[in-house]
Amino acid sequence: MSDKVRRRLPREVxxxxxxxxxxxxxxxxxxxxxxxxxxxxxxxxxxxxxxxYFGSKEGLFIACIRREGERITADFQHAAGAAPDAESQLWxxxxxxxxxxxxxxxGWVVLYRQAPEMGGDVAAEVNRQRAxxxxxxxxxxxxxxxxxxxxxxxxxxVAHALVGAADSLTDWMERHPGESAERVTxxxxxxxxxxxxxxxxxxxxxxxxAAREAE
Amino acid sequence: MSDKVRRRLPREVxxxxxxxxxxxxxxxxxxxxxxxxxxxxxxxxxxxxxxxYFGSKEGLFIACIRREGERITADFQHAAGAAPDAESQLWxxxxxxxxxxxxxxxGWVVLYRQAPEMGGDVAAEVNRQRAxxxxxxxxxxxxxxxxxxxxxxxxxxVAHALVGAADSLTDWMERHPGESAERVTxxxxxxxxxxxxxxxxxxxxxxxxAAREAE
Amino acid sequence: MSDKVRRRLPREVxxxxxxxxxxxxxxxxxxxxxxxxxxxxxxxxxxxxxxxYFGSKEGLFIACIRREGERITADFQHAAGAAPDAESQLWxxxxxxxxxxxxxxxGWVVLYRQAPEMGGDVAAEVNRQRAxxxxxxxxxxxxxxxxxxxxxxxxxxVAHALVGAADSLTDWMERHPGESAERVTxxxxxxxxxxxxxxxxxxxxxxxxAAREAE
Amino acid sequence: MSDKVRRRLPREVxxxxxxxxxxxxxxxxxxxxxxxxxxxxxxxxxxxxxxxYFGSKEGLFIACIRREGERITADFQHAAGAAPDAESQLWxxxxxxxxxxxxxxxGWVVLYRQAPEMGGDVAAEVNRQRAxxxxxxxxxxxxxxxxxxxxxxxxxxVAHALVGAADSLTDWMERHPGESAERVTxxxxxxxxxxxxxxxxxxxxxxxxAAREAE
DNA sequence: TATGAATGAGCATTCATTCAT
DNA sequence: GATGAATGAATGCTCATTCAT
Numbered sequence: 061m062s063d064k065v066r067r068r069l070p071r072e073v074x075x076x077x078x079x080x081x082x083x084x085x086x087x088x089x090x091x092x093x094x095x096x097x098x099x100x101x102x103x104x105x106x107x108x109x110x111x112x113y114f115g116s117k118e119g120l121f122i123a124c125i126r127r128e129g130e131r132i133t134a135d136f137q138h139a140a141g142a143a144p145d146a147e148s149q150l151w152x153x154x155x156x157x158x159x160x161x162x163x164x165x166x167g168w169v170v171l172y173r174q175a176p177e178m179g180g181d182v183a184a185e186v187n188r189q190r191a192x193x194x195x196x197x198x199x200x201x202x203x204x205x206x207x208x209x210x211x212x213x214x215x216x217x218v219a220h221a222l223v224g225a226a227d228s229l230t231d232w233m234e235r236h237p238g239e240s241a242e243r244v245t246x247x248x249x250x251x252x253x254x255x256x257x258x259x260x261x262x263x264x265x266x267x268x269x270a271a272r273e274a275e
Numbered sequence: 276m277s278d279k280v281r282r283r284l285p286r287e288v289x290x291x292x293x294x295x296x297x298x299x300x301x302x303x304x305x306x307x308x309x310x311x312x313x314x315x316x317x318x319x320x321x322x323x324x325x326x327x328y329f330g331s332k333e334g335l336f337i338a339c340i341r342r343e344g345e346r347i348t349a350d351f352q353h354a355a356g357a358a359p360d361a362e363s364q365l366w367x368x369x370x371x372x373x374x375x376x377x378x379x380x381x382g383w384v385v386l387y388r389q390a391p392e393m394g395g396d397v398a399a400e401v402n403r404q405r406a407x408x409x410x411x412x413x414x415x416x417x418x419x420x421x422x423x424x425x426x427x428x429x430x431x432x433v434a435h436a437l438v439g440a441a442d443s444l445t446d447w448m449e450r451h452p453g454e455s456a457e458r459v460t461x462x463x464x465x466x467x468x469x470x471x472x473x474x475x476x477x478x479x480x481x482x483x484x485a486a487r488e489a490e
Numbered sequence: 491m492s493d494k495v496r497r498r499l500p501r502e503v504x505x506x507x508x509x510x511x512x513x514x515x516x517x518x519x520x521x522x523x524x525x526x527x528x529x530x531x532x533x534x535x536x537x538x539x540x541x542x543y544f545g546s547k548e549g550l551f552i553a554c555i556r557r558e559g560e561r562i563t564a565d566f567q568h569a570a571g572a573a574p575d576a577e578s579q580l581w582x583x584x585x586x587x588x589x590x591x592x593x594x595x596x597g598w599v600v601l602y603r604q605a606p607e608m609g610g611d612v613a614a615e616v617n618r619q620r621a622x623x624x625x626x627x628x629x630x631x632x633x634x635x636x637x638x639x640x641x642x643x644x645x646x647x648v649a650h651a652l653v654g655a656a657d658s659l660t661d662w663m664e665r666h667p668g669e670s671a672e673r674v675t676x677x678x679x680x681x682x683x684x685x686x687x688x689x690x691x692x693x694x695x696x697x698x699x700a701a702r703e704a705e
Numbered sequence: 706m707s708d709k710v711r712r713r714l715p716r717e718v719x720x721x722x723x724x725x726x727x728x729x730x731x732x733x734x735x736x737x738x739x740x741x742x743x744x745x746x747x748x749x750x751x752x753x754x755x756x757x758y759f760g761s762k763e764g765l766f767i768a769c770i771r772r773e774g775e776r777i778t779a780d781f782q783h784a785a786g787a788a789p790d791a792e793s794q795l796w797x798x799x800x801x802x803x804x805x806x807x808x809x810x811x812g813w814v815v816l817y818r819q820a821p822e823m824g825g826d827v828a829a830e831v832n833r834q835r836a837x838x839x840x841x842x843x844x845x846x847x848x849x850x851x852x853x854x855x856x857x858x859x860x861x862x863v864a865h866a867l868v869g870a871a872d873s874l875t876d877w878m879e880r881h882p883g884e885s886a887e888r889v890t891x892x893x894x895x896x897x898x899x900x901x902x903x904x905x906x907x908x909x910x911x912x913x914x915a916a917r918e919a920e
Numbered sequence: 921t922a923t924g925a926a927t928g929a930g931c932a933t934t935c936a937t938t939c940a941t
Numbered sequence: 942g943a944t945g946a947a948t949g950a951a952t953g954c955t956c957a958t959t960c961a962t
Binding site: 750751752753754757 | 942943944945
């Protein structure tokens with residue numbers, strides 16, 4: 061009788077618990093292989109509650125994507141906002157971004173690796189959240205490079221490359237457990253950043269036999 | 276009159292047709308949402324043939340992964356092997372790699388975005404093929420940088436970043452239809468390559484407020 | 491108006507209804523030819539309920555075997571327990587046994603004619619139930635013959651013969667609808683019993699030309 | 706080239722090989738679980754040959770039943786025919802019958818345990834063969850008992866009991882590997898025969914509390 | 921609010937059977 | 942005579958979703 065006293069929680073709390081469970085299960089199994097029963101069990105409630113709160117499995121998935129997308133953008137911008145100058149902001153932001161990717165594996169996997177392959181109503185929310193993340197990264201890049209003159213659209217290109225590299229490096233990190241997210245950030249920026257600055261300073265690279273491609 | 280003439284094909288041929296169809300459907304829908312009937316229809320045969328030749332849906336998926344993995348590695352090494360010097364090889368290899376990622380969207384999506392999230396017998400084949408691709412890229416990087424002294428393990432790190440960036444940039448390319456794979460390769464190399472060389476030459480980057488991280 | 495009132499029954503009740511239907515269909519068609527849909531229809535529910543409660547077709551089959559096995563053993567021992575002396579117990583027990591074989595055709599057919607030919611997890615349960623029935627019959631035989639000295643192991647031999655004869659005689663009964671289970675029991679006991687007693691009293695039979703076989 | 710020289714056998718021989726394989730597989734798996742592919746493999750031919758010779762799976766099954774039914778009847782009557790007097794014939798016949806049941810497990814299982822549960826065209830052949838066996842046993846019983854006056858129809862009753870007991874005792878024999886078919890026959894006849902003769906001589910048995918049932 | 925009971929619809933898999941060669 | 946290639950038609954099983962309480 062005093063066993064499951066955490067019944068009758070306010071809706072707000074229950075929803076977050078269900079989303080937590082959803083992210084865990086969606087991340088482990090993928091959208092289609094995830095079974096609503098397992099999510100309900102993990103959240104400690106019965107299946108109809110999931111439907112009461114989110115309407116459908118897809119509705120829950122969308123809620124998961126939204127929360128993780130907003131969470132990463134917030135983390136990211138909060139970290140960047142606290143830094144004094146442009147370069148520090150870039151460093152802090154990317155570091156936070158990387159920490160999120162590495163630390164919230166489940167959420168990141170759902171948002172970045174599974175959601176994109178879906179259609180329907182999910183696609184809209186996915187695109188919104190991913191665009192939001194990508195835009196934040198691009199803004200930080202543009203801002204951090206404001207000394208050099210970044211050609212228009214270049215920041216977006218760089219943001220895509222950075223985000224993709226960061227995602228892929230989480231696989232690398234799984235095979236190198238000793239590495240911290242911070243150290244990986246440094247190595248990645250070393251590789252990209254110095255190069256970018258030099259490129260903007262005029263030191264361009266061109267395909268060995270075809271200088272015509274370089275701008 | 277020439278519509279149904281391709282009945283009764285030898286096993287070898289049918290298998291490739293089925294794999295072609297499988298890659299297309301798996302890429303569009305994802306493994307779980309893909310329906311074997313659709314694959315069979317697309318291949319112009321009936322469902323039992325799929326099971327006769329591949330044993331199961333998973334068997335077919337594994338076959339798809341294997342063929343695409345081997346194909347990309349082959350493309351890659353063939354392109355690199357034809358170039359005269361180390362830097363040219365690097366350029367040619369990465370260019371071929373990028374062309375594959377951009378040109379064989381379906382195969383790449385199956386291999387890189389969907390297969391990794393699966394377990395069971397699939398995981399073994401996925402890991403093998405991805406490791407094979409990653410190793411080839413890392414070897415090319417190490418070889419291309421043989422002038423500078425690359426720290427051990429660094430090539431693998433770079434390879435992960437490059438492959439992830441390449442994957443992510445295919446999304447960028449979809450929103451910039453005018454860009455060719457070659458041009459994107461140049462931009463990516465510009466960003467990464469010049470930086471890497473400079474880094475190896477001693478021009479390191481360190482987090483603004485924390486010089487302790489730099490080596 | 492009173493047609494569909496029995497919806498939403500407690501699990502316990504539904505399970506028995508499904509087992510009832512299962513025994514009927516398995517008996518009529520055999521395990522492999524039985525279709526789960528038909529069982530569900532007969533039980534007045536939908537197919538998923540069968541899987542919810544029994545896990546698989548095989549699980550349902552095992553449940554059927556278990557219930558019929560336990561039921562016959564219980565009938566049998568209840569009838570025997572109510573009789574005063576050893577011979578009466580034997581008579582009452584065998585009569586009950588025969589009544590079951592003849593009266594619960596479906597259950598008997600499933601347990602005795604179809605289940606034995608199966609392997610896998612079914613075999614374990616079948617062996618347990620059949621052994622339980624056979625042991626009960628053998629115990630009754632041994633007990634009923636306690637006046638004469640029954641050689642060890644003989645009761646088991648007799649039990650096998652009796653059970654097999656009883657099973658076969660249900661076929662005979664189908665072609666002689668006028669005969670009651672009781673009458674058949676008497677005839678069978680007449681044939682077997684008097685003989686057994688005489689044999690134990692020394693009146694042995696030996697193959698005409700080979701007295702060497704008699705003990 | 707000289708590997709499979711037994712190709713191109715006369716139809717008669719091929720048919721028997723296929724029936725042999727059929728009996729083996731049907732016995733092991735049951736009609737429905739038996740797969741034509743396995744039968745064809747075991748017979749060393751390709752599947753279409755089975756259809757060429759027997760028309761259908763059911764056709765092959767019927768052929769199996771027919772051959773085994775005829776074989777057992779023949780064995781039986783050949784053994785009985787060779788004996789000099791009535792009692793010897795009975796002994797020899799039952800002994801041969803028992804030897805068949807114990808020795809041709811596969812054929813007996815198909816004929817006696819699996820075929821009966823089937824309907825359709827199979828039922829006709831099964832009934833014919835089983836009736837043929839049962840009639841032969843009943844005739845032997847009637848003939849062997851010709852000294853006593855056997856009530857009409859009694860022989861058929863006894864035959865059913867004997868055949869059922871014999872079948873059931875094959876299970877017993879499987880758990881007692883030392884016992885020969887001959888010894889089991891003697892024990893069974895001891896139990897049944899002496900009793901029958903005494904019964905016919907007037908020594909009837911009646912239920913303890915209900916003498917009204919005895920005739 | 922919360923849940924045990926129930927199902928429609930769909931999917932992977934299998935198999936007897938038939939052609940084309 | 943013999944077979945590899947091919948399929949129509951089931952069937953076991955699962956799952957998102959709903960309802961009665």
